[in-house]
Amino acid sequence: MSDTILVGVTAAPVAARSVPWAAARAAALGQRLELIAVVGGAVGAVGEDDVVHTAEQAAQSMLDEHAEQARKAGVDVSTRVERGNPVAVLVEASESAALLVIGSDSTGVGSTRGAHGIRITAAAHCPVVAVPDLDTVGRTGVLVGTDGSEVSAGAVDFAAAEAARLGETLTAVSVWTPMPIPGPLSGYPEPYLDDMQGVTGEILRNALAGVREKYPDLEIVERVECGYPSTIITELAQDARLAVVGSHGRGAFARLLLGSISHEVLARLATVTAIVR
Known part of the structure; x- marks a missing residue:
């Protein structure tokens, strides 16, 4: 290596x-x-x-x-x-x-990163860290977004290793998004919302099982949120020392698109961010 x-x-x-x-x-x-x-x-x-x-x-x-x-x-x-x-x-x-x-020329969540860095990140053969042009001194914690997939497993491993090395808390977030329904809607059934919250929480716990075993002394905070993943991750990242997300592999199509979530997080960097595949 x-x-x-x-x-x-x-x-x-x-x-x-x-x-x-x-x-x-x-x-x-x-x-x-x-x-x-x-x-x-x-x-x-x-x-x-x-x-x-x-x-x-x-x-x-x-x-x-x-x-x-x-x-x-x-x-x-x-x-x-x-x-x-x-x-x-x-x-x-x-x-x-x-x-x-x-x-990155990003100076916070209100600015948009150009496609240059996104193309590099999409095609790179190793993990990529994008550093925004903003002061992150005083921020604490490592944030990682996971959906339980194989793609995000690498991000969780990277984030956990960094949190352990730095002596920081690891915050792992999984986000679920209600199924969109065209037309007017007064609200979603409570059983549906509760089940989505519960299923997502179980996915998050499973994603962290190996981390807890490997780093028994690591402080881990689990967060299950309802909303759009990149929006939630970007909001939470504003207080984090490091954010970590997964990306798709290096196939022909993946060279052009990181995947919508990692692409959107990278486009509006809120902190130093690692993109791991």
């Missing part, structure tokens, strides 16, 4: 948050850090070679500055500058990484 945390670095201000986050994790786990910047946009125009060379020099200088700060934390750091499409380059590089960290 790889011991490298790969960080996609750009000139965006969020790099001042994403690189230190990755460096702190690398230091804690004894892993190495690789910082990568991608210079793209070459179309073969006259004089373009000089422009590309200047861009590569600037990118390397940027990486050197970030690397110097990471080394002060005792982390083994390497850097590289690549030419090409950032999505393709980072996806290929993720094949040999334990974790890929990317910065």
Whole structure:
């Protein structure tokens, strides 16, 4: 298994948050850090070679500055500058990484993340952590969303390991959504609502059974909520140190879509968020 945390670095201000986050994790786990910047946009125009060379020099200088700060934390750091499409380059590089960290221009739930990071996350070969451009200092707890599926099982395992490592409470949430009924409706039958709540609670308990056995000292909070999953997870994530969700695999269609829930959570980041498959 790889011991490298790969960080996609750009000139965006969020790099001042994403690189230190990755460096702190690398230091804690004894892993190495690789910082990568991608210079793209070459179309073969006259004089373009000089422009590309200047861009590569600037990118390397940027990486050197970030690397110097990471080394002060005792982390083994390497850097590289690549030419090409950032999505393709980072996806290929993720094949040999334990974790890929990317910065997001999201500054909270009121802002929308563009498709760039979503494409990277959908096609990456390893878990991806998206770091938003907002201050999460003082937040506590690890939040994970689960529906009991095989896809979300990896998210639960990742979240539990992080919560145990950080000494944080793990909050696991399962969300059920009432069946939509066209036309006017005065309300749902109470037996239906109670059963949906109960069934979802059972799914959540089953999803956490292995976690409780593996981490007997881990404080776990179970939450069963009624609503739309991405909305609930995003709301709860505003107070969390880390949020974790699962995504679909790397099939042809999954390269374009993460799955509606993980896609929507990533599009409106409320905290540092890991997407695990």
